[in-house]
Amino acid sequence: MTDTKLNIREFLDQDQKKDLLRLLTAGSVDDGKSTLIGRLMFDSKMLYEDQLAALERDSKRVGHAGDDIDYALLLDGLKAEREQGITIDVAYRYFSTAKRKFIIADTPGHEQYTRNMITGGSTANLAIILIDARHGVITQTKRHTYLANLLGIKHVVVAINKMDLVDFSEKRYEEIRDSYEAFVTQLDVPDVNFIPLSALKGDNVVETSDRMPWYHGPSLLEFLENVHVSSDRNFDDMRFPVQYVLRPDIKFRGFSTSVASGIIRKGDEVMVLPSLKKSKVEKIITYDGELDYAFPPQSVTVTLEDEIDISRGDMLVHPDNLPRVERQFEAMLVWMDEKEMNLSTQFYIKHANNNTKARIDQIRYKVDVNTLEKSNIEKFKLNEIGRVVLTTTKPLFFDPYKKNKQTGSFILIDPVTHNTCAVGMIIDRMGSKHLPSRITDMDKEKIAKGEALIKTEEYEQSYNQKGETIWITGLHGSGKNELAFSLERKLFESGAKAVLIDGSSLRSGLNRELDYSPADRAEHLRRVAHICKMLNDQGIITIGSFISRNSSLRNQVAEIIGKDRFHMFYMDADLEYCRNNKPELYEKAEKGAIENLPGVDMEYEIPDNAKMLFNPEENEKNLDAILDYLATNKIFPIK
Amino acid sequence: MSDYLLTNLRELEAEAIHIIREVAAEFENPVMLYSIGKDSSVMVRLAEKAFYPGKVPFPLMHIDSKWKFQEMIEFRDNYAREKGWDLIVHYNKEGYESGVGPFTHGSKVHTDIMKTQALLEGLNKYKFDAAFGGARRDEEKSRAKERIFSFRDKFHQWDPKNQRPELWNIYNAKVQKGESIRVFPISNWTELDIWQYIRLENIPIVPLYFAKERPIVDMDGNLIMADDERMPKELRDKAKMRMVRFRTLGCYPLTGAIDSEADTIEKIVEEMMTVTVSERTTRVIDFDQEASMEQKKREGYF
16 A cells, blocks of 8 residues: 555646646548547557547447447537537647646637637647548648747648558658658758658557567657757747736835746846837846746746836837737738728727727738638638738737747727627748837837837927926816916017927817817817827927816826926806807807807816916916916026 | 756646646636635645746635535635635525525535526626636546637637637637636646645645545445535434545535545555545446536526
């Protein structure tokens, strides 16, 4: 008893040290794919008796293997599929041997199931391409190889099956191998291997067969047990796409994710994208203790030495090894939706823990997955694949998929149905010889991010003023425009560079699709705030005269512009005064002919944090007060 | 390069933690369904790991069919108290008050009312938009095809023919109001992985998993434990003490024991390696009808 106990302990200790191989099998029922998987699982004894009993029962009822056990039934789980005799989705299967654990993604072979193969293959280290020895390399073989290559699967095993039906002929094997090799050179699969076998009879599946003495290579299982895949991961380019910000209390601020690529070490200098702020890795934390370093795909939590504002979707990288930071890029796209592509759709895009929106700018070409020929096309339908150009709302931090699967892959989500309608693999737009292999130049980085090379301080020094915003709030007809316009004149005469942002000209141009509903009023102000910010960033004083009816709207504006450079003044005119100024407008509103007029059917909140209150009757005095304010606060002039 | 190699278990662990964090980041109101079983215990440990040193940011919910083994409830209450979980226990009050149970109503009606309906009721009551479950793809055929983020319509129904493609580790978390997802972080674990992990991590589990002498009634080959007075007397009288353990835990009248001497994890694994019956066959509910689990899943059962 002690003896067995020891053995099982040993077994468990060994077992938990095994690594994991994820593999894709593609092929149709006719190729004997399910039979092959069934055989792998059966011969490595992972089938339980009741599953076998059920299998025998089912084989007799709906099987396609005569009186033999139909291994295919084991794998075709869903009822509807069993009746049709085809696997129409991706089924995952698990087995293990003394050396390794395996996860098989089993996918159907027909062209109409390309998306299923793409789904199953995305996480695979290795693909088994099945060839029926009687038929040799056929269209399907090429398609499966192309898809495996598209997904960046580095190891391909060409399993030449049904060798028993060609009398285990070496010549036939060589013919098939040569014709496959001729085809595969067009692609760049790094590791291609050929194994002749018979899934049905078991030759070269688990044990090497003595019926093919001319073959000196390993059996399929031996190969799977020994193929070296751990170096397939990218350990060079550190990418830490923040998935979750952990803030259990105010003292602790951790950034959690599964390391996408590269090694992150304690003490490393890291840069945060998109803010470009730098800090050092203070700790790498896990439930099981702190680590000195973490590598993909470990899920860890990192703390930094400095307090930097970092959110989900931001990325930590090494400052001397940055990904591309861009809003526009090219990708190979696979259309996964029954609904065909609509080029005017704004999709959701999910990439490296980042959610934003994307449009397809251009379809470069479509690839015929059977012939690899390229053609022009207007839009993609289900299972079609091609090269496209995309633009996203926010910049993405990416690497080409070939170099980095984790930061080179994305999904597109239909904004209406929320279905995952397409998946993409980013390709480097320009040939690599035109690009430095890594962007280290900060100016280029800034330009890529759309940041100016002239600093705000430089403008301010040159203009002898600070780029800040004078914001005048008040009701319709309160006289705030009169003040704003005369202030612009006054500043111009004094040599300041000031721009008046005029609501009505914006509404007739830039914002002409917006109405006066609360939502559109907010959007109007959001855009105004961004214009002010842009100008302020370039050292220009902006004058805004907007009702901005409550504190939440005003705060939003101040947030965008920057609280320190937002100076709000209140035109203190009561409703009576305004109504006398603009009687027609207020009458219409009171009759209900127009809606959403602040002060009438929409509340106007008097600000409690205005810098000054103005009396609308005293325009000159108000002007002087503002100029005084600007001088005192060294906004204009600075010196 | 071997410095940068994860063992299979640590790779599965990292994958599960990634999934759990993703749900916490993307959903407003997630819940972790807690069945008290060994897979649930593993899932809770993974959630603790995902948010360490913080607390798990979502509650656990146990759907109590009111026919669970007494030891399960004891275990649940002690463990939850000790760990300070935010634990919701929900049961179908109407079903309970009208006395629905497997002995009187049969397994199909009982499971539908006290498990499936109770679950839907619980999910609706708290308006959860994502619910973690401990299902694994190696358990049963229809599960082998289910996504990790498994989309459910507003009636909580699964449509096996209309699943969202799921690639790499990018999960589509978009749902409309009223729709939800079920999430299976340990989809890729096998039964052996679960035992390995429990052993490696020292995770407490309900003692029913270990062999012990228990009062057992042989009902058509199913070894059912006489757990309380609600088992009809004529059956209870037939109970004999027998050395058994349970491979899965559920409602006691619906969960068959197996004859076993395995009273440690090592012995359980040893038994597993030689035993020739797969896990779910000790669950009576799977035998109700052909493709029964798929049917139940379509209706909203996990």
